[in-house]
């Protein structure tokens with residue numbers, strides 16, 4: 196029996212169940228979902244003000260005290276500081292893009308000046324304001340259903356992660372997939388982190404069942420960038436790695452885009468880079484990918500990104 200620790204939200208339960216189903220499918224082992232209440236769940240305070248780890252710490256405590264065997268997180272909610280004694284497997288990543296859900300089926304281009312768009316994310320706000328169309332960004336929290344429920348009511352639209360919508364089966368309500376040129380996603384968006392105790396012999400098994408080396412490399416590059424900027428999941432920072440099979444066996448080609456924004460949309464630092472990761476060892480690939488992210492972050496810092504990270508509306 197593998198006990199799968201999860202938060203209690205509809206999204207968390209859906210994605211944890213996906214992981215549990217996959218474990219049962221590939222190994223035949225039985226699983227059980229164990230619901231853990233986290234600080235981030237019982238409050239409507241904006242995530243940007245709650246600080247790092249609000250959705251994470253209690254799950255990790257349960258992992259450490261042995262009441263669960265693995266913990267399933269949305270990877271983008273994890274702080275960049277990774278505890279030494281825990282390891283992460285990355286299942287194949289879902290769609291990393293943000294999407295628009297607007298009333299009357301509208302796209303971003305069809306939303307006029309003054310349109311009220313629900314999002315509390317500095318990264319999304321800055322990119323919406325950078326379009327120069329006088330959108331009004333309205334802070335919003337709560338689960339996906341609550342957010343969508345406000346569209347056509349007090350909001351014209353909301354911006355949400357495609358992956359989350361898909362996991363709660365509401366993707367048919369999407370009115371536009373936002374191109375990363377317009378809305379670069381959060382580092383690790385669309386990816387899950389399945390965390391295990393390093394010392395536990397289950398961890399190697401879980402990794403071989405679930406880990407996708409391409410997804411792991413992409414996320415490592417994006418989070419390497421985020422870590423070097425010393426920024427968290429609510430910073431005006433975006434990153435997206437495209438990964439593909441390299442020309443030699445075992446190689447991975449990486450195309451990494453990164454950006455930092457002034458929250459009022461007036462300044463954007465945007466850079467990209469390519470690299471080939473070489474190694475058969477998944478761990479080494481992730482380490483190389485993280486270095487690529489770190490180097491791109493340093494180029495962003497050289498261009499003045501530090502000022503942007505301190506910006507406020």
Ligand SMILES: NCc1[nH]cc(CCC(=O)O)c1CC(=O)O
Nearest residue numbers: 269271355356358359384385386
């Ligand atoms: N910050 C909240 C959050 N954390 C993970 C997801 C779902 C998408 C994902 O797993 O990346 C969401 C919702 C959203 O950003 O719209």
